[in-house]
Amino acid sequence: MRDAGVRITVIALILCVLGIMSIYSNTHQKDDRYWQLTYQRQIFWVILGLVIFSIASHFNYRNLWDFSYFLYAFALFLLFLVFVLGVVRLGAQRWLKVAWFNFQPSELVKLMFVIFYARYFSAKSVHDVSLRVGKFGAFRAILLPLLFLSVPLYLIIEQPDLGSAVMIMMIFVVMLFLGHVKLRYLLAFIGLILVFLPLGWHFLRDYQKDRLIVFLNPNIDPLGAGYTIIQSKIAIGSGGFLGKGWLSGTQSQLYFLPESHTDFIFATFIEEWGLLGGGALLGLYYLLIRQGILIAAKTYDHFGRLLALGISAMLSLQVFINVAMNLGLAPVVGIPLPLMSYGGSSLFSTLLSLGILVNINKTRAVF
Amino acid sequence: MPRIRFFNFVVLVVFVVLFLGLANLSIIHGYKYSELSRKNCIRLIPQPGRRGRILDRHGDVIVDNMISYNLMVLPSEFSNPDQILSRLSRITGKDSAALKRSYRQNFISLSIPVVVSENIEIKKAIALEEMKPELGGFTIEPQPLRHYPEGELGAHVLGYLGEIDRWRLTKLADYGYNTKDIVGFGGVEEQYDYYLRQEDGGVSVEVDRKGKFVRMIGFRPAQSGRDIQLALDLKIQRIAESKLGDRRGAVIVMDPSSGEVMAMVSKPSFNPAVFVEKNAAAVQELFNDPKAPLFNRAISGAYPAGSLFKLIVASGALETKKINLSTAFTCDGGLTIGRRRFACWNTHGTQNIIGAIARSCNVFFFKTGILLGPQLIHDYAVKFGLSKPTGIDLSAETGGFMPDPLWDKVYKRKTWYDGDTANFSIGQGEVLVTPVQMACVMAVFANRGTLVWPHVIKDIQGRDVSAGFRKASSVPIQKSTIETVRKGLRNVVADPEGTSYLLASLPVEVAGKTGTAQVTGKLPHGWFIGFFPFEKPKYVLCVFLEHGGSGYAASVVAKEVIADMCSGGVL
Numbered sequence: 001m002r003d004a005g006v007r008i009t010v011i012a013l014i015l016c017v018l019g020i021m022s023i024y025s026n027t028h029q030k031d032d033r034y035w036q037l038t039y040q041r042q043i044f045w046v047i048l049g050l051v052i053f054s055i056a057s058h059f060n061y062r063n064l065w066d067f068s069y070f071l072y073a074f075a076l077f078l079l080f081l082v083f084v085l086g087v088v089r090l091g092a093q094r095w096l097k098v099a100w101f102n103f104q105p106s107e108l109v110k111l112m113f114v115i116f117y118a119r120y121f122s123a124k125s126v127h128d129v130s131l132r133v134g135k136f137g138a139f140r141a142i143l144l145p146l147l148f149l150s151v152p153l154y155l156i157i158e159q160p161d162l163g164s165a166v167m168i169m170m171i172f173v174v175m176l177f178l179g180h181v182k183l184r185y186l187l188a189f190i191g192l193i194l195v196f197l198p199l200g201w202h203f204l205r206d207y208q209k210d211r212l213i214v215f216l217n218p219n220i221d222p223l224g225a226g227y228t229i230i231q232s233k234i235a236i237g238s239g240g241f242l243g244k245g246w247l248s249g250t251q252s253q254l255y256f257l258p259e260s261h262t263d264f265i266f267a268t269f270i271e272e273w274g275l276l277g278g279g280a281l282l283g284l285y286y287l288l289i290r291q292g293i294l295i296a297a298k299t300y301d302h303f304g305r306l307l308a309l310g311i312s313a314m315l316s317l318q319v320f321i322n323v324a325m326n327l328g329l330a331p332v333v334g335i336p337l338p339l340m341s342y343g344g345s346s347l348f349s350t351l352l353s354l355g356i357l358v359n360i361n362k363t364r365a366v367f
Numbered sequence: 368m369p370r371i372r373f374f375n376f377v378v379l380v381v382f383v384v385l386f387l388g389l390a391n392l393s394i395i396h397g398y399k400y401s402e403l404s405r406k407n408c409i410r411l412i413p414q415p416g417r418r419g420r421i422l423d424r425h426g427d428v429i430v431d432n433m434i435s436y437n438l439m440v441l442p443s444e445f446s447n448p449d450q451i452l453s454r455l456s457r458i459t460g461k462d463s464a465a466l467k468r469s470y471r472q473n474f475i476s477l478s479i480p481v482v483v484s485e486n487i488e489i490k491k492a493i494a495l496e497e498m499k500p501e502l503g504g505f506t507i508e509p510q511p512l513r514h515y516p517e518g519e520l521g522a523h524v525l526g527y528l529g530e531i532d533r534w535r536l537t538k539l540a541d542y543g544y545n546t547k548d549i550v551g552f553g554g555v556e557e558q559y560d561y562y563l564r565q566e567d568g569g570v571s572v573e574v575d576r577k578g579k580f581v582r583m584i585g586f587r588p589a590q591s592g593r594d595i596q597l598a599l600d601l602k603i604q605r606i607a608e609s610k611l612g613d614r615r616g617a618v619i620v621m622d623p624s625s626g627e628v629m630a631m632v633s634k635p636s637f638n639p640a641v642f643v644e645k646n647a648a649a650v651q652e653l654f655n656d657p658k659a660p661l662f663n664r665a666i667s668g669a670y671p672a673g674s675l676f677k678l679i680v681a682s683g684a685l686e687t688k689k690i691n692l693s694t695a696f697t698c699d700g701g702l703t704i705g706r707r708r709f710a711c712w713n714t715h716g717t718q719n720i721i722g723a724i725a726r727s728c729n730v731f732f733f734k735t736g737i738l739l740g741p742q743l744i745h746d747y748a749v750k751f752g753l754s755k756p757t758g759i760d761l762s763a764e765t766g767g768f769m770p771d772p773l774w775d776k777v778y779k780r781k782t783w784y785d786g787d788t789a790n791f792s793i794g795q796g797e798v799l800v801t802p803v804q805m806a807c808v809m810a811v812f813a814n815r816g817t818l819v820w821p822h823v824i825k826d827i828q829g830r831d832v833s834a835g836f837r838k839a840s841s842v843p844i845q846k847s848t849i850e851t852v853r854k855g856l857r858n859v860v861a862d863p864e865g866t867s868y869l870l871a872s873l874p875v876e877v878a879g880k881t882g883t884a885q886v887t888g889k890l891p892h893g894w895f896i897g898f899f900p901f902e903k904p905k906y907v908l909c910v911f912l913e914h915g916g917s918g919y920a921a922s923v924v925a926k927e928v929i930a931d932m933c934s935g936g937v938l
Binding site: 174177178180231233234235236237238239240241250251254255256270274275278279282285286289290293296297309312313316320323324327328329 | 370375378381382385386388389390394396399400405407408573575581
């Protein structure tokens with residue numbers, strides 16, 4: 001357990017198993033056979049994800065440097081494909097039907113952006129082998145990367161998947177910070193975003209506006225948009241200190257809590273395992289993210305370090321937003337809880353990211 | 368490196384904040400949310416119990432229950448119930464706007480069925496049940512409903528049912544009463560509500576979000592209320608009720624030895640079924656009627672006693688030896704006391720106590736009353752149970768009023784004159800008594816000296832409850848006094864000059880006393896109290912006619928009642 005790679009593998013496995021247990025708990029007694037077997041499909045995804053994880057951990061991350069523009073183009077291509085061929089699901093076109101499996105490209109796009117910006121901000125000057133980002137002006141430090149971001153971001157917002165869009169925007173800001181962009185540019189940029197944020201209200205769809213209003217006061221519409229937040233809080237609060245016990249959560253098993261095996265799996269877990277289990281779960285996530293930061297701190301390759309930090313940032317943002325949303329501290333946006341929520345796309349991209357992290361840990365000694 | 372450390376720090380802080388947020392929900396607000404969670408998924412399906420029946424002394428049913436059918440709509444089945452409500456209104460023939468209104472009023476939550484129409488006819492209930500597979504989304508629920516096969520009969524003794532009011536709720540909350548409970552108002556329904564009351568059972572089930580049944584958690588069977596058997600005899604009650612007819616007043620038939628009330632009528636009456644049908648207009652009319660049909664005149668109405676009071680004066684005077692059988696006073700049509708002349712209703716000449724009772728001579732009792740003195744008259748009235756409630760097991764009994772010269776002197780600084788005593792002696796002035804009190808006074812003479820406790824209860828669910836009865840007390844009067852007054856009472860009927868001579872033709876020996884109580888500005892009240900058969904009395908009868916004209920009118924009613932009782936074979 002001395003090795004960060006082993007630790008990441010163990011923690012990721014524990015989280016996957018907890019996820020499968022929670023999914024089993026809230027789907028095993030549903031009428032439909034298809035529902036009852038949800039957990040088996042998740043086991044299948046986890047096994048497949050672990051294969052991807054081990055491939056990624058053996059694939060030298062330096063190669064990603066060379067692929068990054070290709071990856072960017074690929075991400076753009078996927079998003080266009082969703083835009084054009086998108087299958088209507090849950091009122092949103094976020095999915096690509098690949099054979100038997102509905103793939104959600106925006107999950108993968110996040111990782112691709114992390115790789116892309118890790119490359120962009122770790123480019124070195126040919127003259128003195130120093131990082132070029134230190135000499136960047138406002139244009140090359142912020143505007144140009146933003147330009148790269150604008151088209152994919154627009155496509156994601158059009159899907160509409162506001163959660164992923166906000167997520168990518170936040171990853172971008174964190175990458176700017178960790179990529180050592182001058183602080184004054186960064187602050188000015190954040191300031192500008194805050195100024196223009198209220199204008200964004202008019203571009204939101206009605207259901208998105210509802211979700212924001214309801215976030216501020218869930219009791220406005222307890223049976224409509226506020227329903228999920230209220231039921232999620234009830235699930236979490238009724239768990240108490242020790243929880244109701246595995247397979248005994250009434251909120252999730254009796255359909256009171258919608259999306260209880262995907263976006264609201266955290267509430268499902270807390271209902272059955274209580275504050276104690278919740279504390280342990282948050283602890284596991286923190287340890288996982290901390291491994292990423294530790295690896296970054298030990299890595300002297302700028303690309304590798306920024307990539308490790310970016311992956312950690314991406315993971316932590318997903319955990320933060322999802323948990324905060326479950327607790328009613330953030331508006332309801334479609335962000336799954338990494339490794340635990342049901343769904344292949346999120347699981348694959350998370351395990352892929354972790355695989356890259358493990359590989360950085362393994363190969364950094366070369367440099 | 369400092370940026371990485373800062374990033375690490377921020378991540379840690381956010382995790383701590385999330386953990387605190389989690390603790391806030393599960394520990395600080397934990398109780399609230401677990402309550403909410405419980406309410407989310409646990410539903411109580413009530414199973415109504417049956418309220419106890421009320422029976423007469425022979426076990427015949429006076430009040431029972433019948434099954435009524437409530438129409439309930441399941442809101443979880445519809446996004447908009449208007450359509451189903453208008454279909455239902457076509458089948459049931461009820462106004463669709465009214466159905467929609469009651470749907471809105473009774474709606475609690477999506478998973479709880481809403482009562483839209485209560486007490487629908489059985490034919491329509493069957494028709495609806497047949498339509499159920501086709502329409503869906505509604506249920507017909509049977510519910511026991513109070514049923515009055517005898518209609519208005521004995522309404523005042525029975526009382527009626529209604530939703531518990533705030534005053535009763537504060538008083539009874541400790542005994543398991545809740546808001547919206549149906550409780551008795553007035554009569555036996557109120558007095559014995561605790562026994563009659565059913566305990567509603569229910570099934571608690573776990574339901575899912577759509578209100579669909581998942582599993583049963585608990586079950587409590589409904590408990591029916593206990594049946595109450597009354598001392599009331601339906602046969603006598605029917606006779607009394609029909610003979611009083613549309614006249615205002617009260618009739619009481621009581622067993623003089625036990626105090627069992629065998630009939631109690633108060634008119635005008637009401638039909639308790641009106642309250643069950645929730646007929647708001649009819650209920651309002653009952654409450655607003657100036658003739659006060661809900662008012663039980665037999666126990667709550669206090670009226671001047673009139674000549675009935677002479678029995679008290681006679682007993683007191685004989686007992687204190689102010690007069691004896693050979694004392695005679697001459698009646699010349701009136702008596703002048705001070706400057707005022709007090710009239711008698713006739714000129715009776717010279718007579719002793721027996722003749723004076725028989726003819727109800729005022730002058731004799733003016734003189735006897737003045738001999739006895741007002742304080743002693745008051746004291747003897749109290750010994751006969753006047754001025755305080757008899758304690759009959761029906762609610763809202765009043766005690767009447769007995770003027771007390773000492774009390775008047777001390778508290779009202781009023782001087783008591785002989786004229787006041789004269790009025791007092793013939794039961795006028797401030798004297799107020801209730802019909803049931805007078806029935807008890809007559810029972811003392813009928814049973815030779817015992818003041819009984821009048822009651823309507825006989826047993827509860829077949830269990831004898833006489834252990835809880837109040838003990839009858841003996842009135843401290845000598846047997847000889849009682850025998851003398853009894854002779855007078857017999858002569859009221861037997862003596863051709865007696866005020867109730869018309870009763871002499873009855874096949875049974877009746878003794879009694881009439882009374883005509885003057886009311887300023889209106890027709891006088893008519894009283895008759897009596898008992899029969901004379902030697903071994905089985906019944907005490909009290910007839911009171913509110914503004915009925917005279918004691919003679921009351922005697923006529925009494926005659927009809929006794930005649931019917933004889934021919935009906937109850938004697």
